[in-house]
Amino acid sequence: MTDDVPPHSRRTTLADVAARVGVSAITVSRALRRPDMVSEPLRKRIAEAVGELGYVPDPAARALASRRSNVIGVIIPSITNNVFSDVLTGIYDTLEGTAYDIQLGNSRYNAAKEEALLRVFLSQRPAGLIVTGFDQSPAARRLLETAGCPIVQIMETGGNPVDMMVGFSHFDAAGAATRHLIAQGYRAPAFIGARMDPRSQRRFQGYRAATTEAGVFSEARVLTTADPSNVSLGARLFAELLARAPETDAVLCNNDDLALGVLFEARRQGMEIPGRLGLCGFNDLEMMACAEPPVSSVRTFRQQMGQQGSEMLLARLNGQEPEQRLVNLGYELIVRQSTLR
Amino acid sequence: MTDDVPPHSRRTTLADVAARVGVSAITVSRALRRPDMVSEPLRKRIAEAVGELGYVPDPAARALASRRSNVIGVIIPSITNNVFSDVLTGIYDTLEGTAYDIQLGNSRYNAAKEEALLRVFLSQRPAGLIVTGFDQSPAARRLLETAGCPIVQIMETGGNPVDMMVGFSHFDAAGAATRHLIAQGYRAPAFIGARMDPRSQRRFQGYRAATTEAGVFSEARVLTTADPSNVSLGARLFAELLARAPETDAVLCNNDDLALGVLFEARRQGMEIPGRLGLCGFNDLEMMACAEPPVSSVRTFRQQMGQQGSEMLLARLNGQEPEQRLVNLGYELIVRQSTLR
DNA sequence: CTCGCCTATGACAGCGCTGTCATTACTTGA
DNA sequence: TCAAGTAATGACAGCGCTGTCATAGGCGAG
Structure with a gap:
């Protein structure tokens, strides 16, 4: 050379x-x-x-002269979590080919880090912002309110939106799954949760409300940890749960990774699913349908969340008003063999 | 105040x-x-x-005046693929807290799209570039060569690097896995592959070379598709493979999703692993260790690839020369129950 | 002492674009 | 017919920063 x-x-x-x-x-x-x-x-x-x-x-010159960049900031709590990679795919698919660039920030489930990211993003005068949930720190909340650009909060509904919002109710979704287990005749449904970020908390609350209502709630059958979720953890937590509450006859998992871990561990322990144990995941990742036995789960519309959120932002950036400022995408309980008695 | x-x-x-x-x-x-x-x-x-x-x-003003942005462009072929989310995590972890911003591009396993992304990125005069592999289009290759910024190609070794490179040999890794199967006594090892991007092709070539050398190669036991990989696809392909080549006594999968699908399908068909069927995945995702039975896989160092690639870039951007311009991170065959006879 | 050189700071222009206002050539209605 | 629009284009001045060169001291060698 x-x-x-x-x-x-x-x-x-x-x-x-x-x-x-x-x-x-x-x-x-x-x-x-x-x-x-x-x-x-x-x-x-x-x-x-x-x-x-x-x-x-030259985007830099344009940004300098117009005092407005073509950057859309996206803040999510994890890159590796399948849920967010699906959301991201929706966002990238929608924003690709438009004049906007995406700037991705990983808050690592940490409000302080989210706030810091927000400051960095705002220093670029972003065209718009997509943030996860509504559990920002008070300072971050203020930053959002005075950001002077359209903002979409994704993944949830409710919580006094800053601007626009698209998501679903984690409480309702988990409640529906729990009621399904109870309706199937399971009398001792447990909850296994990892990470326990705000959305996980609300899922747990949904489980708690539904079990309490049916008179089958027991603290002993709740096993949660702040550790990040993965399949092995699901297996370990399930083993621990069984030791602590052997009467458990069903498990609602905070997500599908944990559920897969439970599936493997149950097999190791020779517990039949669904005969001895009902099993329900959350998110309905593709693999759940193909597992042996197929595992029930609560389908969530992750890619759509990213897509609709982006579309709402684009509408605003084009000077229009999106059809709805607050969108509830709902969920769908997918019943498979793992919860059929 | x-x-x-x-x-x-x-x-x-x-x-x-x-x-x-x-x-x-x-x-x-x-x-x-x-x-x-x-x-x-x-x-x-x-x-x-x-x-x-x-x-x-103001990054825009800085970029305009210095004719050099603080953007590091990253082009990967998929956001949802676990492999790349791990790589991304490594990149984000390393670049976070530095003066550089990441701009992510999703080429969707498409060389034309990759080239287009490259043009967009280059219009921002990026500080550096991280691209996947070395199978760029000729035009993209030229763009890279004249980009005037440090460039790291990740995921592979060889292929006449543009500048810096960090990865491993897919050919060697798949060859090692194949030889392991053969050493275990499997005489009819099959290959299941989806997506079949360049790296998958090279893995297949590694399998082909090893089976040929051992005199156990058979076209009938190779089943590949251009469809994107997922667990269900693994199950379907395996069913198809069995119909076509019932003598198959082991399967090397192009990745762990497919392997998981094979695991489920084998169970459905009542085939014992590893007795009747040896099973080996690729990448060693966390879940493989926890599966029932635990599944052998070829561990790849995905996060490290992102991390080292970023560090090499940073070194250059700081005016230093990275310790090595070409890094081979290797792989590690992780033998578990699924391939033990 | 001087000279030359080094260190710490400043002046200035301009990166490539857009906001704002001005200008020109047409319409148009009563 | 003409005032009053309207549509299409241009002139100009920056946006906030950095590259480049200039300048003011300070210091050791000769």
Whole structure:
């Protein structure tokens, strides 16, 4: 590799395109951003020149001049969690091809970190913001309220939205799953939860309300941890649960990873599902349908959350109002063999 | 805290900080970027003023003036694939807290899309670039070569690196797994692969070379599809494989999702693992250790790939040279019950 | 002492774009 | 017919920062 200074050609600017067409730079700028303000033939000639010169606008210059970047900030609590990678996919799919870039922040289930990310994002004057849930720190909440850009809170409903919101009720969803177990005749349904972030807490509350209502709630059958969720943890927690509450005849898991761990551990212990143990997961990841036996779960619409959230943002950024500011995507209880007695 | 903030407060600029301290803006800029160029006491006073005023640099202005953004572009072929979310985690963990922002692009296993993303990224004059593999389109390859910023290719070794590289040999890893199956006495090991992107192809080649060498290769025992991988697909492919090649006594799966599907399907069909069927996955996702029976897999160092790649980039961006430009992270065959006869 | 050199700081221009206001050439209604 | 629009384009001044070069002292060698 010869180290001759690369011909670091000056980048093609608006002015270059303008000179080529014989108009002023500002007209080219308008042809690109507000085509309706430029006459048809001129617009075509400009488009041609843009193509020939391979002109690409400089987002930094644009951001500086307009005091508004094309960045949409997205803050999620985890990248590896399947739930959020599905949400992200929805967001990327929707925002791709628009003028907006995504800036992803990982809050690691930590409100202080979320607040810090928010500050960083806001320093870029983002076009919009997508944040997870409504359990921001008070300071973060204030930052959101004065952000001066459209904001979508995803993953939940309720909680006095800052601006727009799309999600579902974790309380209701977990309640529905619990009532299903009870309706199947399980009299000692347990709850296994990991991570126990705010949404997990609300799922637990849904379980608690439903079991209490049916008179089958017992502290002994609740096993939660702040540790991050994974399959092995599900297996370990289930073993612990059995030791502590051997009467357990069903388990509602906070998510499908845990449920898969329970499935494996139950098999190791020779417990039949659903005969000896009912098992229900949460989120309905693809694998649940294919497991042996297939595992019941609460389907959540993760990709749609990302998609709709992004669409709401885009509507606002286009100066329209989204059809609804608050969207409840609901959930769907998917009953499979693992909970059929 | 008497400074009442007007509703549309002008953003705090370098000049504001400079005025407060009684120096010029450029000195403040230097105190922030090249502290060694500013005298100790002045540096301290500036730091104080920055704190008091809550000054945050404007990345757009910085990018415009320096002709270099603080964006590190990352292009991966999938967001949902566990493999890449692990890699991403490594990248985010490492780059977090540095001056750099990550811009994520999803190429969807599509070279044309990758090329398009590259163009978008390059228009922002990124500080650095992390791309997946070395199977770029010729045009993309040229873009990379003339990008004028440090570049790391991750996930693989070999292939005439553009600049820096960190990964492992998919060929070798799959070969090692295959030889293990053969060493265990399996005489009819099959290969199941989905997606079949370049890395999957190389894994298949590793399997093919090892089986051929041992004289146990058979076209009939190779079942691949371009469809995206998932657990159900693994189950379906395995069922199809059995119908076509009932003599199959072991399966090497292109990844662990497929392997999990095989595990479930084998159970459904009453085939004992490892007695009747040996099973080996690829990547060693956390769940493999916990499955029943535990499933052998080839461990890959996904998070480390992201981390090391980022560190190499950072070294370059700090004007140093990374210890090695080409890093082979290797792999580790994890033998568990599913392949023990 | 001087000269040259190094360190710490400043002045200035301009990165590529857009907001704002101005200008020109047409319409149009009564 | 003409005042009063409307549509299409342009001039200009920055946005907030950094690259570059200039400047002011301080210091050791000759």
